[in-house]
Amino acid sequence: MNDHRSGGLFPWLGRGQLVGRKGEQHDELVAARDQMERLVRAIVEIGSDLDLDATVHRIVHAAMELAGAPYGALGIRGDDGTLVSFVHSGIDADTARRFGDLWIGDGLRVDDLDVQPDGAYSNELPMRALLGIPLIVRGADFGTLYVADDRPGHVFSDAQEAAVRALATAAAAAIDNARLFERERESAKWTTASREITTALLSGDPQTGPLQLIVNRALELAGAEQAILLVPKEPDLPAGEMDTLVVAATAGRYTSQVIGQQVPMDGSTTGGVARRGLPLITHSFQYPIEGFTDVGERSAIVIPLVADGTVLGVIAVARQPEQEPFGSDYLDLVSDFARHAALALALAAGREHALNQQLAQADTVDDALQAAVEELRRMWRARRVLAVTFVTVPTSGAERADRTPRVVSDGAPTRWVDLPAHTRQMLAELRDGDLLVPNTAQPGTAAIALRHPEGVLVVWIDLAEQRPFTLEDQTLLTVLAGRLGQGLQRVYQVDQQRETALALQHAIxxxxxxxxxxxxxxxxxxxxxxxxxxxxxxxxxxxxxxxxxxxxxxxxxxxxxxxxxxxxxxxxxxxxxxxxxxxxxxxxxxxxxxxxxxxxxxxxxxxxxxxxxxxxxxxxxxxxxxxxxxxxxxxxxxxxxxxxxxxxxxxxxxxxxxxxxxxxxxxxxxxxxxxxxxxxxxxxxxxxxxxxxxxxxxxxxxxxxxxxxxxxxxxxxxxxxxxxxxxHPAPLHLTIPADVSQLAPTRHALRSWLAQMQLTPELSMDVLIAAGEAVANAIEHGHRHSPDGLISLGATALVDQLHLTVTDTGSWKTAQPAANSIRGRGITVMRGLMHDVTIDSEAAGTTVQLTARIPL
The missing domain is CATH 3.60.40.10 (PPM-type phosphatase domain)
Structure with missing residues (x-):
């Protein structure tokens, strides 16, 4: 068995003489040429795509082809140098991970893993021949490329090793390019998400609150398993006095277990990040959070949400244990996202903001625009603010026909034709660009386009000083423009909806x-x-x-x-x-x-x-x-x-x-x-x-x-x-014919109502007598010339008073007690029994009002 740790790039090309017959020489040259062609083709293929995942898969398959091996793997190293993930072909993930236990050095070629005398490679791998080549990217060890074979007697030749090494050199450059592209693409994704967060927070969608929106996007962008967002339990306290964070939004796994969990600011990882205001990458957390930190070690990134020195919350995003750990380059991406999200969250939560109040009070689109222009000028201490409405009118003969744009300014009235030609051109170009994307190309100015109910509105701000619009300026402008667009739409729709709204109000x-x-x-x-x-x-x-x-x-x-x-x-x-x-x-x-x-x-x-x-x-x-x-x-x-x-x-x-x-x-x-x-x-x-x-x-x-x-x-x-x-009880209302036969039933109805009042028997009797006198007088005097008339009796209970009203349609005859000692004493009786008696006689009739006090 041989352990080869050396070899030139193409050793078969450096030989001084060819051995054997001319036929064999010819075959070797043909084989070398074919190998070279395969190598060049493989190098071209692996550099043809900037997608990192596709690139590493191409590298593995190209190495297997050049080495004639049925198995291949590429182990990817994390920031700490350990192999954290594998791309593999022909073998399972567990076998591929076991390759990582071998010491590779600057390259390793083993002919038979089973017969190594010193046991250096006794890993019980189901392989015989193995070739491992490190991938060095800009001096950094990106990972290791492996090819393996389990066929008896098969070994990797010098030519195959040299070809794989040459591939590894080209692969390093391809991976470097793909990683740079991946970082740029990842950065663009986070930047786009930041803008989407800012814009989406303006919608006020009741189905997805701002905290949930932020945590959902963080989970998605990080390709993570779980994300949580914690906020101060008592957000109105000064930052130094906050002592507890609570999980207010979750995404991914274990959401029901995590939501509502509380974490102390002191002695916890998330609390420490909130206190310091700096993001952190970690594999473990201080202080347990059920359903999050107790599911095992895994790579996580913890990001503070801080705006104007105020801690709004903390995002914690955790990947799966087998996923690649977060790299340090992620900190910048996530920190920018968190700054955008925190600022947008703070602005979206500030419903009392002056612009919001102005928009809420505006009854017309013109009023809303004028108020917005003046508020924006005050906010940025601007020299001038313009709001230009490009009204689009659909026509049958063209895609659109534009009216003369309407201009609202914070000073004297301004017409479109009065603006400089270059300003009109700039505003028109913004109209045709993306909505809610600030344009700050010219220092000291900013502009943004937004949806107007009749077309597109472009807001242009000319600052009093030549300074660039900062990130905070741009986020604030985006938020306010979104609110303005919503406010204009609301005002525009009011007139169309008003009649419907009023009908609904009365109907339901x-x-x-x-x-x-x-x-x-x-x-x-x-x-x-x-x-x-x-x-x-x-x-x-x-x-x-x-x-x-x-x-x-x-x-x-x-x-x-x-x-x-x-x-x-x-x-x-x-x-x-x-x-x-x-x-x-x-x-x-x-x-x-x-x-x-x-x-x-x-x-x-x-x-x-x-x-x-x-x-x-x-x-x-x-x-x-x-x-x-x-x-x-x-x-x-x-x-x-x-x-x-x-x-x-x-x-x-x-x-x-x-x-x-x-x-x-x-x-x-x-x-x-x-x-x-x-x-x-x-x-x-x-x-x-x-x-x-x-x-x-x-x-x-x-x-x-x-x-x-x-x-x-x-x-x-x-x-x-x-x-x-x-x-209780409800007032009593009776309407009776002006006939003496109605006195008894009226007295009965009033007695029943008084029984619900729970008055003393004496007070109930006084009320019955006084009311009877008032009704009798209304029958006798109010309707002496119109016996077919009607009389109404009303009784209302307050907490400490009882009010009775008797109304007829006539006028009472003046009482004459001297002529008749029995008749004509009704008014005197009423005044004696009630605390207050008022009699109003008019041409249309007479109204008697009786008031009795109820002891509490």
Whole structure:
């Protein structure tokens, strides 16, 4: 057996004389020529493609052909010099990896691995002959090229070794070129992804939040197995006081195990990266994260998301154990991506930004453009800002016909023809280029094109000083341009959608006329369409009870309103079929599961008996109704509560029962009323309960206004809001013929209503007598000349007062007590029994208002 560690490039060409007969000499020359042709062909082929993966596969197959070997492999080394991955042919991956245990040096040729006397190669490899040649790229060892043969007696010749060595030299250059190309391509991918992140964050897509978007792209670009994004648990704290990170977004494997995991800032790898603000490549993590760091060692890169010195989060991306480790050259790529993502994330999260506010308040496209131009000029302290709209008009005879561009500037009005010719040409070229890509070719200026509802808009900024636009400038410009494009589109569509929106609002929000005893308010966050996913409904059931529903579909605007209309109609129909809140919600589960956009709708459904005050209710993930008693005692109706609709169909929906006491106020609402940034939901619910308690003596309409005004944030409600109020018992309304025969039934109806008020017997009797006198006077005096007229009686209960109103269509006769000691004393009786009596007589009739105080 021979172990060959030497040999020239082409040893058969350096021989001084040929041995044997002329025929043999001729055969050897032909063989040498053929080998040379194969080598040249192989060198040309391996350099014909800059794709790294295709190149290494070509190298392996070319080496096998030149050596006449059935097996080949190419081991690739990592930054630390170890063989981390193999490209192989004819053998399995495990055998190829075992080649890496052999010491190659500057080259190795073994004729028979099985008979090595000193056991130097006793690896039990299923091979006999082996040839291994290192690949040196710019002085760096990229890896090792192997060819092997398991045929008995077969050995690799000097000529074959020389050919493989020559191939390895050419392969080194091809690999170097392919690696350079791969780095450029990888860099372009990360740069493109950075731009996509910036642009995509502007869409506000509810299906993919900004954190999830960033972690998805990081996983994809790194070709990794798993990625997580951690954010500070309390982001409002100063950086030095943050003590915990929480996993807010995941991609790849084990997502359900990892999400929500918490990691301390101190003593953890991710916390250390957040503190230092520098990326890190590692194979192990300090502090375990279940489902991420406990799945075994593997190469990972940890990148901070920092903008303006503020830690927004940390991305950790891990490859599979058998994948090539991250190289140090990845740090620059990922760091640039993280800078873009962090800045875009910070800007996208800043909804209070002045430009966003201007766009939200604009009612026309021209107003929005003017506001945007002025805001951009202030932001960059620019000398001048122009917004040029290229309006495209489709025509039948040409692909498009362009109108004269419209120009909006931050100074005096400017026309297109007044601009210099070179400026007009530059703006026109930008119109035809890529959208949302900043152009900063000329120092001191920047321009960007974006979609306009009528064509293309080009924004041009002329800085006050000749300085280049930085990365942060470009990212900010891209973000603001995207927001501007969205704002213009929204404003443009408003006029077309307004009538549809108003029709939807009147058709599906709730009944236009509420039953007695109720008050409702609705306010949408999606200005100015004033429709959204929240709704309320009041349904008169066949058995005399009343169904109350308040719900919240996911989303805002016309899309959410359309889903809401279907959900509301389905809920109403189900209650007509079976007036059971639990049964209705159980059936709604199956409906919401099948209706796109309806899943995760929250709703509280209640059925009220207005005579007894009994309330049966069930809640699907909705905030609890609030009951405030007359004495101010507050009760949260938290029973009968389960998860939102459609989350788990075929679940039973429990019901709860309560009897609403006299003069108590019931509030049903949506979460837009009580959810606030940096405040817990319990805080918001307690706040609204306090308003109801403090204002419980108001009328229901006044109370509804006080709730909406008292809880409104300074910047306005950021979500749709519904408020539905009921006070027990509901007001009494009677209309009777002006005939004395109606006195008894009227007194009976009023007595029954007063019984629900839970007044003292003495106060109830005083009210009955005073009301009887008012009705008797209306019959006798108001309709003495029109006995076929009508009289109305209304009674309303507040917490501490009782109001009665009696109205007729006549005028009362002046009382004369001296002439008749019995008749004419009705008014005196009323004033003696009530705390306040007001009588208004007009040509159209007389109205008597009686007020009694109710002790608390």
């Amino acid at each position: 929000l709730g009944p236009a006329v509420l039953p007695a005893g109720f008050a409702a308010r609705y306010q949408a966050a999606s200005r100015p369409l004033e429709v959204g996913g929240d709704w309320y409904d009041i349904v008169d059931l066949e058995d005399g009870r009343i169904a109350l529903i308040v719900g919240d579909c996911v989303g805002h605007g016309l899309g959410a309103a359309t889903v809401m209309g279907q959900v509301r109609s389905a809920c109403r129909a189900l209650l007509f079929a079976d007036p059971s809140p639990g049964a209705a919600l159980a059936a709604m589960d199956r409906f919401a599961e099948r209706l796109p956009g309806a899943r995760c709708t929250t709703v509280v459904c209640a059925v009220l008996n207005p005579d007894t005050g009994e309330l049966v209710y069930s809640s699907a993930g909705h905030p609890p109704p609030i009951l405030v008693h007359a004495d101010g005692t507050t009760q949260f109706l938290e029973d009968g509560h389960t998860i939102a609709l459609g989350a788990r169909p075929y679940w039973s929906r429990p019901e709860a029962r309560i009897t609403i006491p006299a003069r108590a106020t019931l509030l049903l609402y949506t979460d837009g009323l009580v959810e606030r940034r940096r405040k817990t939901l319990d805080f918001g619910i307690s706040s609204v309960a306090a308003v109801v308690k403090d204002c419980r003596t108001s009328t229901l309409d006044d109370l509804a206004n006080q709730i909406m005004a008292g809880l409104a944030p300074g910047e306005g409600y950021q979500d749709d809001v519904v408020v539905l109020l009921y006070r």
